[in-house]
Amino acid sequence: MALRLYELVGVEETRPFSPYCWRIRMALAHKGLDATSIPWRFTEKDAISPYKSEKVPVLLDGDASVVDSWAIANYLEVAYPDRPSLFGGEGGRAMARMLNWWGDIAVIGAMFPLIAADIHGHLRPVDQDYFRNTREARFGKSLEAVAADRDAKVEGFRKGLDPLRLTLKSQPFVGGAAPNYADYIMFGGFQWARVTSAFALLKPEDPVYAWREKMLDAFDGMARKSEGYPV
Amino acid sequence: MALRLYELVGVEETRPFSPYCWRIRMALAHKGLDATSIPWRFTEKDAISPYKSEKVPVLLDGDASVVDSWAIANYLEVAYPDRPSLFGGEGGRAMARMLNWWGDIAVIGAMFPLIAADIHGHLRPVDQDYFRNTREARFGKSLEAVAADRDAKVEGFRKGLDPLRLTLKSQPFVGGAAPNYADYIMFGGFQWARVTSAFALLKPEDPVYAWREKMLDAFDGMARKSEGYPV
Structure with a gap:
């Protein structure tokens, strides 16, 4: 199940900058999970509208999609319980x-x-x-x-x-x-x-x-x- | 082992008011622990100087004394591990x-x-x-x-x-x-x-x-x- 993460970028795709996306980038690393980055820009609302979101991060995990950094962190904690805990209980x-x-x-x-x-x-x-x-x-x-x-x-x-x-x-x-x-x-x-x-x-x-x-x-x-x- | 808690009061001993003492009163109740209240007033520094503190709460647990609300909460969590957890992990x-x-x-x-x-x-x-x-x-x-x-x-x-x-x-x-x-x-x-x-x-x-x-x-x-x- 490949993980993919919509991440906010500007001119440079190597410069993702959303604070909420970075929360999730760090959380994924904490869990030892790789996720392919899907660069996304403010005006590309159509790209994420299928996930009922107007903002990133949006995490795709196989067929599942999760929006909002807090929801994603909780999703990762539940979906990957054998990996290091994000919350410590x-x-x-x-x-x-x-x-x-x-x-x-x-x-x-x-x-x-x-x-x-x-x-x-x-x-x-x-x-x-x-x-x-x-x-x-x-x-x-x-x-x-x-x-x-x-x-x-x-x-x-x-x-x-x-x-x-x-x-x-x-x-x-x-x-x-x-x-x-x-x-x-x-x-x-x-x-x-x-x-x-x-x-x-x-x-x-x-x-x-x-x-x-x-x-x-x-x-x-x-x-x-x-x-x-x-x- | 009787618990005793120095609590800040004013004119009325039935009116303990320190926010830090109330943190501990609630924590003791959470743990299902009773503690005898020892009323203490701002200028009664001598009463608690044996415990190397100038402020309350001071918790006495048998021969042990603990000062500072944060330290007391941590003490209770460790000393009474079979009681409901104060921190949830x-x-x-x-x-x-x-x-x-x-x-x-x-x-x-x-x-x-x-x-x-x-x-x-x-x-x-x-x-x-x-x-x-x-x-x-x-x-x-x-x-x-x-x-x-x-x-x-x-x-x-x-x-x-x-x-x-x-x-x-x-x-x-x-x-x-x-x-x-x-x-x-x-x-x-x-x-x-x-x-x-x-x-x-x-x-x-x-x-x-x-x-x-x-x-x-x-x-x-x-x-x-x-x-x-x-x-």
Whole structure:
């Protein structure tokens, strides 16, 4: 049963960048599973409409299709129970649900204004139009205006990472002694930024920075080998 | 082996109010363990200095003493492995570490300015002086000034609960189908407020409100039976 994963890309197919797709890329590696990448772009809605989704990741596993990163992680945990666990038990699965929401808000959501203009620079023209229109409507201002005060705004982003930072002062990974899906939830956002933006989100002395380095090294440097900026 | 728990109280010994002590009260009930309460007040440092702590909770289990709510929860999980698990496995234990930090910041920390002046009203005079001096130094202003804009500040507190709120829209408890220590982490803060303050932290239509009701009903209404304000 070949696994295939629709992954968001821009101009370069070697530069998948969706934070949600990266959560799943890391989860697949954690499970020791290979998946063929199917590059997908924002405006290619038709390609995934058979799976009743307008967004990626979409995972195809033989005849099965699963949409949404949280649903896919749960699918992988159930479908591949003999592989290393993503959650470390039922308590972890339940608590990861909250960490997933926190990651959506405090990592991805707070990071987005800081890198949105840079993401735009990596898209094909037709996707640039789509991205600019939808995101500027969401922000209520131009991508350039959103980017303009990011040197000030990054302080708030960093402060918002305190629960993650304090955890990483208490133990090596969010998942404990070794990374698990809780780490991939958070790392997806940082890899999204690394692939699309040269903006320095973290200071080198930050424990989150050191953790990100370890995540970039995981699985034989899988995430670091993907095209990206030095971080 | 009798368990005993030092719990923070003010004027009334029937009104233990520390959010960290309530985490442990709920954890003990989860494990089906009784513990004799030893009322303790802010200025009674000498009473717990033999345990190398200046704060409560302090748990005494026979000859053993454990300080700090997180350490106590972990102690209970290890010392009473045949009782219901607080974490639901190693993954849950690790992820609860981050939820504990989040609870410290987004629940307890964000809630404190909203109820600090009310806490003061429940203390004995000598503890009032201690509380006012230490907390006003922390805030950089008087307790009354901190309370003055709480009707506006509560909006930010509520917004900060989004990761918890979205989780409770996704599943009944942070711990999944039933509450576990992840829920007690969050609930400790709400019980702290309920015991000391009549200020309305949550709107009745908030999923967090409904979840708090369920937590107040847990263990035969243990938390609701403690002295407190209607919430």
